[in-house]
Amino acid sequence: MDPITVIRSRTVVMPSTNIDTDQIIPARFLTTTTREGLGAALFADWRYDPAGAPRPDFVLNRPEARGCGILVAGRNIGCGSSREHAPWALLDFGFRAVVSTEIADIFRNNSLKNGLLPVVVDETTHDWLLSHPGVELTIDLPSTTLRLPDGREIEFPIEAFSRYCLMNGVDELGYLLGQSAAIEAYERRAG
Amino acid sequence: MTAKTLFQKVWERHEVVPETPDTPAVLYIDLHLTHEVTSPQAFSVLRERGLKVRRLDRTLATMDHSTPTDTAQIFGGVPIALDSAARQIRQLERNCAEFGVELIGLQDGRRGIVHIIGPELGATQPGKTIVCGDSHTSTHGAFGALAFGIGTTEVGYVLATQCLLQRRPKTLAIEVAGRLGPGVTAKDLVLAIVGRIGVNGGTGHVIEYRGPAIEALSMDERMTICNMTIEAGARAGMVAPDETTFAYLKGRPRAPQGDAWETSVADWRHLRSDAGAVFDRTVHIDAGSVEPMITYGTNPGMVAPVSGRVPERPGDAVFAKSLAYMGLQPGESLRDKPVQVVFIGSCTNARLSDLELAAKVFAGRKVAPGVRALVVPGSQQIKREAEARGLAQVFLDAGAEWRESGCSMCLGMNGDTVDKGSYCVSTSNRNFEGRQGAGARTLLASPATAAAAAVRGRITDPREFIH
Numbered sequence: 001m002d003p004i005t006v007i008r009s010r011t012v013v014m015p016s017t018n019i020d021t022d023q024i025i026p027a028r029f030l031t032t033t034t035r036e037g038l039g040a041a042l043f044a045d046w047r048y049d050p051a052g053a054p055r056p057d058f059v060l061n062r063p064e065a066r067g068c069g070i071l072v073a074g075r076n077i078g079c080g081s082s083r084e085h086a087p088w089a090l091l092d093f094g095f096r097a098v099v100s101t102e103i104a105d106i107f108r109n110n111s112l113k114n115g116l117l118p119v120v121v122d123e124t125t126h127d128w129l130l131s132h133p134g135v136e137l138t139i140d141l142p143s144t145t146l147r148l149p150d151g152r153e154i155e156f157p158i159e160a161f162s163r164y165c166l167m168n169g170v171d172e173l174g175y176l177l178g179q180s181a182a183i184e185a186y187e188r189r190a191g
Numbered sequence: 192m193t194a195k196t197l198f199q200k201v202w203e204r205h206e207v208v209p210e211t212p213d214t215p216a217v218l219y220i221d222l223h224l225t226h227e228v229t230s231p232q233a234f235s236v237l238r239e240r241g242l243k244v245r246r247l248d249r250t251l252a253t254m255d256h257s258t259p260t261d262t263a264q265i266f267g268g269v270p271i272a273l274d275s276a277a278r279q280i281r282q283l284e285r286n287c288a289e290f291g292v293e294l295i296g297l298q299d300g301r302r303g304i305v306h307i308i309g310p311e312l313g314a315t316q317p318g319k320t321i322v323c324g325d326s327h328t329s330t331h332g333a334f335g336a337l338a339f340g341i342g343t344t345e346v347g348y349v350l351a352t353q354c355l356l357q358r359r360p361k362t363l364a365i366e367v368a369g370r371l372g373p374g375v376t377a378k379d380l381v382l383a384i385v386g387r388i389g390v391n392g393g394t395g396h397v398i399e400y401r402g403p404a405i406e407a408l409s410m411d412e413r414m415t416i417c418n419m420t421i422e423a424g425a426r427a428g429m430v431a432p433d434e435t436t437f438a439y440l441k442g443r444p445r446a447p448q449g450d451a452w453e454t455s456v457a458d459w460r461h462l463r464s465d466a467g468a469v470f471d472r473t474v475h476i477d478a479g480s481v482e483p484m485i486t487y488g489t490n491p492g493m494v495a496p497v498s499g500r501v502p503e504r505p506g507d508a509v510f511a512k513s514l515a516y517m518g519l520q521p522g523e524s525l526r527d528k529p530v531q532v533v534f535i536g537s538c539t540n541a542r543l544s545d546l547e548l549a550a551k552v553f554a555g556r557k558v559a560p561g562v563r564a565l566v567v568p569g570s571q572q573i574k575r576e577a578e579a580r581g582l583a584q585v586f587l588d589a590g591a592e593w594r595e596s597g598c599s600m601c602l603g604m605n606g607d608t609v610d611k612g613s614y615c616v617s618t619s620n621r622n623f624e625g626r627q628g629a630g631a632r633t634l635l636a637s638p639a640t641a642a643a644a645a646v647r648g649r650i651t652d653p654r655e656f657i658h
Contacts, residue, residue: 004553008595015508015509016509016512017509018390018490018492018509018623019438020490020623020626022602022621022623022624022626023197023623023624023625026625026629027602027603027604027626028604029536030228030257030604031228031257031273031275031276031278031279031604032231032257032275032279033231033232033235033278033279033282034231034232034235035232035343045624045625045629045630050611050629050630051497063266067651074509075391076390076391077393077425078421079390079391079424079490080326080421080623081326081602081621082229082324082325082326082340082341082342083228083229083342084229084232084324084342084344102391102394104391104394104424105394105395105424105425105426106341106342106421107340107652108341108427109342109345110344113344113345114344115344146265153373153532158210159358160213160214161213161214161215161356164213167619171349171361172348172356172525173236173240173347173348173352176217176351176352176354176356177242177351177352179207179208179217179352180352182208182217183207183217183219183245183353183354186219187219187353190204190219
């Protein structure tokens, strides 16, 4: 995974609360055995009509959504199924970060593992972002701040080790494999 | 010594390396369950990096999600109808053969929904850490295990190292006083809990379900409760093991046998929260006030008593959008709403006691004209037992379909879907938009409520049939 330091991009706003991973990518697209190409299925049931044509009123189909790398979503995005296909689909579509007041546990975890940055902000900031779609934001991982167009900087929480891995392109599996002596000791101890 | 919670005890037993401010804990995983949908990309990573599965004895694979429930496709030599599903199933078979992972395969008599067969085989045990690339792994917490769903990247980590990197979650005690009333089930209780604390109410927490109402539940019922923990946003739910737990496990093929059984039970008795153990939060619920519940919206927290009405929330655009999807009006009565499909199945409610409850309602009655009722047992063993006890015949006589085991219409990956716009009373766990098929309208309820809806053709209080 390429190191992430600064993400600078315009936002797409989806204000719905509790956007579950079944919406992000419906189950019928999960019979794949690879992780590539899932962007085409992102939000499929909201994005396309039953005949498969794009719905012009859906936010991701609007011309101004093109090239936007930051998704601002309503509270509790990513709830439900553990499918990692959800962050894979968001990344494949071109998103690099998801901003909300709350991000569901498994989805947040899966996002961090794939370089999709989960950014949790306070309600005031969130309200401002929801009512200003398309603004350009700067997400600075080294300083864990989100910079608004007027220069305000909002700090966001992120687990220390995940941040380190994302910034340095460190492979977590490599780190875990490096713990093999401790794992063997545990296995001897636990029987 | 400080008083500890059940969660804390299980967590501490599995710390390979404790967490620090800079690094998460390395947590050892005792049992890794895996299935066809969330594992292919994890095996690919192992292959690319030349890694082996570290502990084959702690890894068990089966197929359930995209797997057909049609007998002819499983046993009759008829090709699996969905090509992509067939490819995924074959891929799991190849991956398991290549890496040496034990697979309970398509025609195996022990096959079933992964969260049903783990307990059924006795592989799920108190005090274990259990993971699976599936959010309903929380089910196994009913045995006092710490069990939670993970993504595919983490499936790869566990295959390669038998460990995960984890930050310690907070704890939430849900104290359930009193007793459930007649005709009120564990499903109604957990729907009431999700409605009460909300679909994000448990985020960041492990829930321990406690109190007399929980202690009075069977293992099947405790599994239903823990199963839907994730619907409140908590990754894991736990119940302290007790005599009910031990009686369920004793003699099961993968449970400890002989002297090891006694040693294990003696150890398991320590797995309960000490008096005075501190939880980060506590919520109190009175089981006696819970009624048969049904969802009306597009997340499991949007739930009301079967005899109730759709709430009114003027000015709430998200709520209005949800009701528009469901074709329901604020203030509308739920009772007597016509339904077109009834699904009795899933890791939430497809165990033998669930089928027995549904059969009580179906016995001597017919599925209402125009209603399709699908009964899908949670495992092949449950299927055999239901057939031996005459339950399957009750369903067939009523005009319901009786299938091979699998996830089926819970998420419609195998082609068992609900048509656009149709209402389906479902014993599954998620009423998300499109969950059971594009445009499908899901109403989550207990097996009793689902069966009552099937025979009436309308949303019905199951207490009209079960006294």
